[in-house]
Amino acid sequence: MTPARLPELDEIVAAAHVVAIPTRTRFRGISVREAVVFDAPEGASEFSPFVEYDDAEAAPWLAAALDFGWREQPAARRERIAVNATVPAVPADEVAAILARFPGCTTAKVKVAERGQRLDDDLARVRAVREALGPEGLVRVDANGGWSAAEAIDALAQLAACDLDYAEQPCASVDELVAVRRGIGERGIDVRIAADESVRKAEDPLAVARAGAADLLIVKAQPLGGVRRALSIVERAGLPVVVSSALDTSAGIAMGLHLAAALPDDLLAGACGLGTVALLDGDVTASPLVPERGSIAVRRPALDPSLLERYRAAPDRAAWWRERLARTSALLRSPR
Numbered sequence: 248m249t250p251a252r253l254p255e256l257d258e259i260v261a262a263a264h265v266v267a268i269p270t271r272t273r274f275r276g277i278s279v280r281e282a283v284v285f286d287a288p289e290g291a292s293e294f295s296p297f298v299e300y301d302d303a304e305a306a307p308w309l310a311a312a313l314d315f316g317w318r319e320q321p322a323a324r325r326e327r328i329a330v331n332a333t334v335p336a337v338p339a340d341e342v343a344a345i346l347a348r349f350p351g352c353t354t355a356k357v358k359v360a361e362r363g364q365r366l367d368d369d370l371a372r373v374r375a376v377r378e379a380l381g382p383e384g385l386v387r388v389d390a391n392g393g394w395s396a397a398e399a400i401d402a403l404a405q406l407a408a409c410d411l412d413y414a415e416q417p418c419a420s421v422d423e424l425v426a427v428r429r430g431i432g433e434r435g436i437d438v439r440i441a442a443d444e445s446v447r448k449a450e451d452p453l454a455v456a457r458a459g460a461a462d463l464l465i466v467k468a469q470p471l472g473g474v475r476r477a478l479s480i481v482e483r484a485g486l487p488v489v490v491s492s493a494l495d496t497s498a499g500i501a502m503g504l505h506l507a508a509a510l511p512d513d514l515l516a517g518a519c520g521l522g523t524v525a526l527l528d529g530d531v532t533a534s535p536l537v538p539e540r541g542s543i544a545v546r547r548p549a550l551d552p553s554l555l556e557r558y559r560a561a562p563d564r565a566a567w568w569r570e571r572l573a574r575t576s577a578l579l580r581s582p583r
């Protein structure tokens with residue numbers, strides 16, 4: 248997980264810019280996305296574990312940022328990556344406006360099982376997405392572990408009428424995912440199951456594959472410790488994958504694009520969840536990595552000094568992030 252040569256903390260801090268970028272629509276409870284972006288030797292990089300994560304959970308995110316900023320990356324096998332539209336848990340009548348931010352995307356991933364909402368809200372939202380994409384489009388749902396196994400089976404039985412590509416993390420635990428796969432199989436419901444949190448937040452990211460709990464995996468470069476380490480997990484898991492973002496700025500999206508570009512053809516399971524800069528109300532580069540004609544070019548964006556200034560985090564938040572950098576960096580260096 249650790250880069251061959253870890254830059255010293257003062258070098259890391261000297262390269263760091265702490266930003267706070269508003270989201271255009273509340274997503275995952277977030278209305279301002281805070282991130283550290285680095286002006287690093289290999290290009291822009293990003294460290295943006297969610298604020299509620301403890302240092303142990305944030306450590307692989309820093310390993311990823313240092314790897315991407317300070318080390319050469321594995322060779323790219325493709326120049327563009329097809330991406331899905333990402334639809335937050337909005338009312339159905341807002342779906343069209345969200346999809347319009349993802350020009351050319353014929354695959355959409357829809358958030359479901361949001362706390363405080365009902366299955367009818369999900370059904371209406373997913374139907375609106377299916378209607379907008381037409382029968383040729385691919386529709387995915389992501390429950391972020393919000394359903395019990397019984398709820399997931401019931402929900403998927405109803406959502407299956409919208410013809411789903413897959414359901415991402417319908418339940419929280421690997422055992423529940425196994426139960427859902429079995430339950431929908433017995434009822435003849437034809438929906439694949441994808442694991443996300445069961446990969447990126449698990450003690451052992453390969454456990455879900457070993458348990459036969461998923462048809463495919465969602466992989467995110469930052470929580471998995473960077474492009475190299477994520478590639479090695481994917482190769483060992485032996486399941487097809489979709490690369491996705493963590494609501495990163497374009498600096499972090501570039502890391503995801505490089506991971507997707509390095510994957511062998513037979514392991515890439517369609518459009519990736521890397522179009523999420525379209526959900527932000529700003530960025531750190533003048534040439535954002537947003538979808539064009541359904542895909543994004545694999546490149547590293549240049550940080551724009553005036554945008555870093557515009558979105559510069561308040562002094563107390565910047566200090567908080569610098570302290571987090573110091574603690575996390577110490578963790579990466581401590582023998583375990």
Ligand SMILES: O=C(O)CCC(=O)c1ccccc1C(=O)O
Nearest residue numbers: 333356391491492493494520523
């Ligand atoms: O996969 C996508 O389409 C976008 C990324 C996404 O959904 C996401 C973004 C931030 C945090 C969690 C998730 C998630 O996949 O659960």
Ligand SMILES: [Mg+2]
Nearest residue numbers: 389391415443
């Ligand atoms: Mg997910």
